[in-house]
Each structure stands twice: as C-alpha cells, then as structure tokens.
Amino acid sequence: MNTTASRAQVAFNYALLTLCSIIAIYPLIGVALASLYPPGPDSAPSGFGLPPTFAWHNYVTAWEQGKFATSFTTSLIVAFVMVPASVLLSILGGYAFATMRFWGSTVLFYLFILGLIIPTEATIVPLYYDVRAMGLLDTYWALIILEVSGEVAFGIFWMRAAFLSAPPSLLEAARIDGSSSWTTLWRIMAPFAKPAILTLTVLTFADSWNEFFLALVFTVNKFTAPAGLASFSGRYTTDIALVSAGAVIVAIPILIVFIIFQREFMRGMLTGAVKG
Amino acid sequence: MAHVRYDAVTKRFGDVTAVRELTLEIADGEFVVLVGPSGSGKTTALRLLAGLEVLSDGEIRVGDRVVNRVAPRDRDIAMVFQDYALYPQMTVYQNLAFALKMRKMPRAEIEQRVQRAAEMLGIGELLQRKPRALSGGQRQRVALGRALVREPKAFLMDEPLSNLDAKLRVQTRSEIKHLQQQVGTTTVYVTHDQVEAMTMGDRVAVMNEGVLEQVGDTRTVYEHPTNTFVAGFIGSPAMSFATLGARRDGVEVTVSRGDLSLTLPGTAFPEGVPAEITIGVRPEHAHLWHDGSGLVGPIDGRVRFVEMLGREALLGVSTDDETRFTVFVDADSPARLGDPVRVGIEPGRTYLFDPHTTQAIGTA
C-alpha cells in the first residue's frame, strides 16, 4: 500500500466514495422522506424536496393497515427458532467434516456443497405439495424447516472452513488429554471459532428476515414481514406515502442488525462462498 | 515412570518410509534426545509413541505394555508441542487442569497438582490469565506444566524450544533438564539442534532419513561417531571431510590427493589399506603448522574465510584442489583472507571412514 499521498489524491478518493455512497443511499433516503408526505393518491413525493408536513401518523396507519404486528411476530418467531437450529446443526456438521475421518465423508460433504447451487425454484414445486400433505401449509414450522434445510449447506461449509483453520496441534493436545469429541467441540473448538459462529448467526438471521419467496409460497395468514410489505404495497399502489412508510418499517430491524454487526456482515459477504 | 521401547518400528506414508525399523530402548527416568535434520523421522517417531500416528510395522512399549493399538489418552504419556497448543479460551489454570478433569480427578487433587506444577515452573501468578496475555516463554512453561500435572510414565517433547529467542532458549534448556531430574520422568525429546541434544540428553539418538544412525551418550557420539553422517552432524562447527587415495609406505600409510599428502601410522589400518579413504578432522583438532609441533601434515592452502568468534577465530582453508578444512586459531593470529597458510592435525585425531559405506574405520 502506498503511503505517499498527495492531497489531491486523498480528496479525489473521498469525493468518489462520497458520490457513490450518495447514489447508494439516495433511494432509501428518498423513500424515507416520501413516507412523511400526506397519505393518499394525490401526494407526489418527487425526491427533491421536503414534505409539506411531516405526516408521522403514516407509520401508525401503515403498521395497522399492513398488519405488520402479525408479520413481524411471524418473522421473529421463525428467525428465533430457525437461526439457533441452523447454526447448531452447522456447527455439528462442520466439526465432523473438519476433524473426523469416516467412510463416505467426502461424498457427504460434496452433497452439501451441491445444496449451495441448487436453486429454490428446482424444489419449490414438489415441496409445496409435500408441505401441504404434511398439513404444514401456512405454519411457522413450514418456514422454519425449509429455511433451516436451505441454510445448513452454507453453514456447514462455513463452519468446516472455520474449524479447519485451527492448528492441528490443538486437536492433538485435546486427544492426548483425553477429551471426547463432544467436549473438544464445545470447550475448545467452538470458543476458538467464535467470530465465525457470530458471522454465521448474523448472516443466517439476515437470510431469514429477508426471505420472501418461501413466505409467498407457503404462507397466507402467517406471512412474514417482506411478504406483508409486498401484499401491502400491492393493495395500496397509489398511496405512495403509506407504502413508503411500510417499507421503512420493514427495513428498520435489518438495518439495526447490520449497523451493529457490520463487521461480521463484511467478513461473511466478502469472504464469499467459493464454489466448485 | 517407566521405560519406553521401540521395536523395529516402521512408518510408511504411501511410498515414503518416514521411519525405518527403529529399535531403541529408553530406560526408566532417562532423558533421550532424538536429533537429526528435517525429514529424519524424529518427529514421526515421537508421534508414533504418542499415538498420533499409527505404526506400519513393529511394536512400541510403554512400561511393559505394547501400545500399538492404544489410544493416546490411555498411554499415560504427556506431550509438549512445538507451538505449545494451549487452549486459547481457557485460563492457565484451566489449561493445566483440563486433562485431569477429563480423567474425573477430584477437584482437591487437581488443585494440588496444578499449584505444585505452577510453583515448580514459576507461573503461580499467571494462573488466571489467558494464553494470549502471556509471553512466549511463559506460554512454554504452561505447556510444560500441562505435562507435569499429568505425572505420566513419559514426557514427549517436540522441539519445545524452537519458538524461543536464542537467549531464552539457552536458559530454558537447563531449566527443563533440571526439572526432569527433579521429577525423574522418562523423557523423549526431539530437536534438530545438535547443541541442544548434546547439552540436554543423557543419551543422544541421531536419526537420518528415517534410520537411527547411532545412539549413545554424548561423549561416545562425539568422540566415536559410527559414520560420516553422525560425525558431520554432531559438533559445531562441523567436521571437515576429504576423500583421498591411500597407499602403504613401509610401516606408515600415505594418504594424498594432488598436492595434499599426509603420513599416518600404519597401526591405524589393521584390516589393510584401502585404495581410497575419507578422512575427517574436527576444527578444534586442526591448528596452524609449526615445524616440530608433532602435528600430522603440513597441509598447504589459502585462507578462504575468517570468522571472528571473540576469543578465537575460525579459519576456512582451501588447498589447491579445493579440499577444505576449518581451523580454530587465536583471535590475534595474523592470518588474513587470501594468505597462504599451513595447517596440521593433532595426532590420533584424524577420523577414518570408508568412502563407500561411510562407516567409521578408526582414527589415526
């Protein structure tokens, strides 16, 4: 990295990054402002001015009309069951693949890797009928089970990589000390991989909160926040202010999580998934 | 405490044989050092004893028990790793206590053992700290402590000093040795540093490419190496070698190549004089020539390098046909780079080796 920098270079860097950042957040800021315009089809937020009055009441209306209490509850219930389950299963599986040699482990692992590239669309049709046959349509469990089974492929890949990065001597010392595989996992390897586990948890939560397609297919009354927003915006297409308020409402939880855990998000998204 | 025995132990990794029919007996309470260059199989031999690798052939015994198929945790051995392998999220106390907890030892006894080990190693104040808050030397002690508290039949140490800086290394060397004498536990110690081996080991086992070249106490290995490898590996600076032609000259034998010619007593060749011989000379047995000094020589050459060591200096001497010798001289000797110089060897200190089998024949 060069350290000799002219003032012009530094200024240019900041200017370019600022410009890009503005482009990135403009639609979001704009829609936040639009949400404060008076409700109804006549208000036309142009994105270049401030609303005539700050209609904070829009948020109350949107919350009620959009049934966000229901959808937030659903989203949270699903997330709070799905995330720990998915992360736990990923830790167990990743640990086995990273530290144990058993017959067929390579094949099994590659089967999971396959899951990284199988799109939801390939399985959604039979899944719909399977779930219906199990009587789980429009339940929290449908979403929970489907999201977990979808996430474990990545989760196992991620945790295996994290456990593989531990020095082999650590595992050997544990073996000599007489630690069982269970003890070694929870007293040595999991603490060692805490950052990776946190990253996985955060990413899994984001995936769950943002999940739309599954909610659309499998739920009617127990819809999640994004599905609630989509239906809300479909019903109130001409009321831009109200729909914008709904959008902001749904954005806030994930925004907060992102700001708090931005380091984990970056780590997870930038390290990326190497396929094949 | 118990003796350890390797019986024709062989370890193959695919096509590569890392350890070849190693047979070695380590007595109860003995400190044996496995020494050799990288790839010599010393670490593999240690790991076989620990149970971290499985034997291809042969038997390993701890005490009187064959442990080939026994899990590491049940072999009653403790290991000190090169990178210490301390559990990063546990305190020093927990690190030391871990193995004992795994064996369901009562808390009072764990406490006792940990405190005792901590005292012996001087880490009593560090017990509540985590490894990342410790210096390299402190971590090394904790690693030793972990082995101590186990009170095992044998200590296995895999180059425990190599991550320390030179000064700390020398200091810790004697501390480990002293510690071992205190507790009297059989110890198998692996290192690539022959100085470490010579200063610490009751006996030294020199390994090369999977084969045990020689095992013996330090004096024997140093003064009576069995082949050129051991002769050249043990001792620093290393022995100089030269392969020369030999022929009998009455009661004496002349070995020569080019301008270099030495006269050795015929008694050194009881089995007859071979056509070729490899001679070896340790630097401390080579001196600058004076007439009438009784040295074997003279060897004519030029100074190739001068290394100041403080009180002494090391001279590298090359003869016309590039035979090289290393010579110890006084620091204030006037020899300089490029100077012509004459060298002589102390009588009886010329090692003789068969140039084909590399085995030692004798000394002259």
Place this chain on the structure above:
Amino acid sequence: MDPGPQVATRAAALGSLRRRPERLPGEARRIGYLYVAPAFILYAAFNLLPLFQGINISFYNWDGITPGTWVGLDNYTEFFTDPTILAGYTHVLILMIFYAFLPIVIGLFLAALISRIRIRGLTVFRILLFLPLVITDVVTAVAWTWVYDINGPISTALRAIGLGRLVPAQGWLGDFNTALPAVGVFGLWGGFGFCLILFLAGVMKIPASLYEAARVDGANAIREFFAVTLPGLRYELQVVLVLSVIGTLDTFDEIYVMTGGGPGTATSVPAYLVWRRLFQTGQVGSAAALGIVLMLIIFAVTWAINRAMERGNEA
C-alpha cells in the same frame, strides 16, 4: 491382546490393499455420522428428495388438483416452442448485463481510480455502499417503485431539464420498452457498491512492489491496470462473477414487487414463471420442469465460469 509383529504387518498390508484410511487408536470415527445426521436428514428430506420428486412431476401434465397425465419430455421440449419461456430466459440474459457485467466493470473501474492509500472512515463508506444489498430486496424494490413513479425523482429531474417527453405515459415500469431496463438499473444499483468494496479490498492486498516494478518498467496507468490490478483481482472476479450470474438467473422478488412480470410478459423471468405456473395457471408439471432446467443451467454456467477462470489463471 497384542498381535505379534507378523500379524501386525499382515494387517497393515491388508489395510492398504483395501485402501481404507488407516485407523488411529482412539480416533473418533463412526460418531461423525451422528454429528452430521441432523443436518443431513433435514437437507436430504427437504432439498435432495424434492429434487427427485420434481423430476418426476416434470414428466406430467398436472393442474395440481385433478390427477395428472404422463407427457414424457413434453414439458422440456416446450423450451423450444413456448415463447414465454424463451422470453423469460432472454430477459435474464439481458438482466445479467445490469446485474453482473456492469457492476463488475464499474466496480473495477472505480476501484482502479481510487488511489491505494489508507482511507479513514472506510467503515462508514462500506456500510453505505453495502446497504442496497443488505436491506431486504422487497423493501428496496418498493423504494425503486417510487423512484420510477411518474412523479418520482427520475421523472421530476428529467422534466426539470426539459426532457419531460422521455417519461413514458404508463411510468417507467409500465412501459414495454423501459420496464426491463428499469429493473436492470435496480440490479445495477444493488450490486455496484458491493463490487466496489470487494475490489477495493482486493486491490489493497496487491503488494506495492508489483506496482512499483510496473512503474519502473515504464507502464502508464492503463497498462498498470491490465498488468497488475486485473490479474491481482482474479480470485475476487471469479467469485463475484459466479455469484452475480447465478443470482440473476434466480431473480424473483423484485419482479414480483415492481412489475409482476409485466407489462404483459415484458419482464417475466424463469423464477417468476415457475411461480405463475404453480399457482396461477395450473401448469404444475411445466413449473417443475422449469425449475429443473433452471438448476441445470445454473450448474452449467457455474462450471463454465470456473473452467474459464481456471484457464485464465494458467495463462
């Protein structure tokens, strides 16, 4: 029980004959299955099994209610005959320009422009630039629906500079010509920030000595880019390419929210077609086939990209 050395030798030889990885004493082995089981059972039941069920369904003409009729590969040959399916894939191909190609190019270009010096406050920029990708895409799609509104910022801005006639009467998302590019721009906006940050991070990792060597060799900025920067970003490029291309093939959420596949079928995409055929037109067998084919195409594309990049690496 100690087998003598002979038995041990024979056992070892037999072992290597059978090519099993040699068993370390006390090593955890079979228990590995137990650890993997919970994840695998769920995964197999809800990811692998449905795959085979889907293949089965794809051979039928089925409306989801009455019993289906076997049609063999008809649902697959439809690909060559049904214009909506072809249109769907054509659309994602076009979208790939906006979702994959352009963000990568722009990200590369911008990353190359930014001098390789420490940028303080990079965290803030990273947060802002990542937001488009992190925020639920239903939310960002709703936001862009407003952006494309006839009275929204784009239209207002154009009118302000006198280009009001460019604004389509049915709105940007309702006009046959502008709908798909409009969705494309949405995708471009979503991806460019991520690409920029990713490439910036990658550029920072390139050793300064490579740039210095290039400079000494007399390379100008453009040469430097192609000789040092681009090769140095090989790995990041590969990952982003695969992720973004596959992501485009999968696109659903924003189509549903912004255009509903319309106007007409101007913005339909394979994933949307699957949904429509499953829930609206009662073409369940066809939907299943569409899903399977989409998966095969994703496999093929992933393999092709990785292969091409590996070849490039060897070059």
